[in-house]
Amino acid sequence: MSSQSGPSSKLPLLDFSTPESTKTGSSEWESLKPQVRKALEEYGCFEACFDNIPSDLLGAVYRSTEEIFELPLASKQQNVSEKPYHGYVGHIAQVPLYESLGIDGVTVGERVEALANTMWPQGNPTFSKTIESYAEKLSELDKTVRKMIAESFGLEKYIDDHINSTSYLLRLSKYNGLNTPGSELGLAPHTDKNWMTILHQDQVEGLELQTKDGSWIKFQSSTPNSFIVMISESLGAWLNGRLGATCHRVMMYGNEARYSLGLFSFPKHGFVIEVPDQMVDEEHPLQFKPFYYEEFLSFFYTKTGQAAPCALRAFCGV
Ligand SMILES: O=C(O)CCC(=O)C(=O)O
Numbered sequence: 207m208s209s210q211s212g213p214s215s216k217l218p219l220l221d222f223s224t225p226e227s228t229k230t231g232s233s234e235w236e237s238l239k240p241q242v243r244k245a246l247e248e249y250g251c252f253e254a255c256f257d258n259i260p261s262d263l264l265g266a267v268y269r270s271t272e273e274i275f276e277l278p279l280a281s282k283q284q285n286v287s288e289k290p291y292h293g294y295v296g297h298i299a300q301v302p303l304y305e306s307l308g309i310d311g312v313t314v315g316e317r318v319e320a321l322a323n324t325m326w327p328q329g330n331p332t333f334s335k336t337i338e339s340y341a342e343k344l345s346e347l348d349k350t351v352r353k354m355i356a357e358s359f360g361l362e363k364y365i366d367d368h369i370n371s372t373s374y375l376l377r378l379s380k381y382n383g384l385n386t387p388g389s390e391l392g393l394a395p396h397t398d399k400n401w402m403t404i405l406h407q408d409q410v411e412g413l414e415l416q417t418k419d420g421s422w423i424k425f426q427s428s429t430p431n432s433f434i435v436m437i438s439e440s441l442g443a444w445l446n447g448r449l450g451a452t453c454h455r456v457m458m459y460g461n462e463a464r465y466s467l468g469l470f471s472f473p474k475h476g477f478v479i480e481v482p483d484q485m486v487d488e489e490h491p492l493q494f495k496p497f498y499y500e501e502f503l504s505f506f507y508t509k510t511g512q513a514a515p516c517a518l519r520a521f522c523g524v
């Protein structure tokens with residue numbers, strides 16, 4: 207397997223910029239659905255152009271992101287979570303360039319405001335409104351793509367239950383610029399564990415995705431409002447391994463700080479991830495036993511989970 211970054215190659219670019227593209231059954235929807243499926247089969251991810259997030263909103267989100275990272279460490283550390291990487295993570299030994307701040311339940315009323323009130327004693331309505339609006343709008347893209355995936359496998363009857371049982375985490379990340387020439391790992395290669403992840407990177411690029419042959423491609427945004435939509439492990443498991451998570455990492459090359467936004471969808475507490483019967487046949491034997499997302503996540507961070515070549519298989523593989 208190569209650890210070298212390959213040439214920047216183009217991922218499929220799918221256009222979700224018309225309102226019809228997110229309307230079930232529209233001709234845009236029906237035309238995008240097979241393209242989503244094909245891109246995910248081939249790459250586990252694709253680039254989505256999504257005008258529903260206008261440039262001024264994106265700009266405001268990045269200003270809010272910079273503002274929160276500029277706060278004193280003691281303030282940021284007040285954003286705690288019992289779940290790993292859901293609260294504040296700062297300059298950990300393995301990846302000293304990296305700092306991130308999670309907002310769990312970001313689409314649930316008042317959560318962002320509560321965080322803003324913790325971070326800024328007098329509150330910060332601009333921060334709250336901006337972040338809430340971004341997460342709300344972008345979660346529509348998550349729902350659209352997951353519905354299309356389910357329809358493409360004939361799993362329509364599960365859609366409402368899935369969508370209604372979804373929580374969102376928004377993770378704001380900052381990678382400090384290098385003080386040395388060359389390149390450095392900003393975030394180690396990994397696959398996300400949740401349902402699906404939608405990433406956006408600001409001007410400083412650095413996200414790299416691993417293709418099936420093991421080579422790395424640099425993600426270069428085609429337009430300022432283009433996002434990477436990635437399948438994560440739990441969705442791959444629910445689909446009995448028919449689609450798989452993409453391994454990705456961040457490489458840092460310059461002195462400038464890099465900012466990124468990750469919207470992570472995952473099942474609510476108590477939701478059982480169970481492979482639907484339709485996904486199992488002679489050609490596709492059952493791969494995973496039913497599991498709870500939170501238990502899988504906890505297992506992943508144990509010594510055994512970290513040591514396993516595939517934590518998901520070690521946890522619930524048949
Ligand atoms: O910063 C990025 O572009 C990637 C972040 C990421 O992969 C993650 O937070 O899981």
Ligand SMILES: [Fe+2]
Binds near residue numbers: 398
């Ligand atoms: Fe990730």
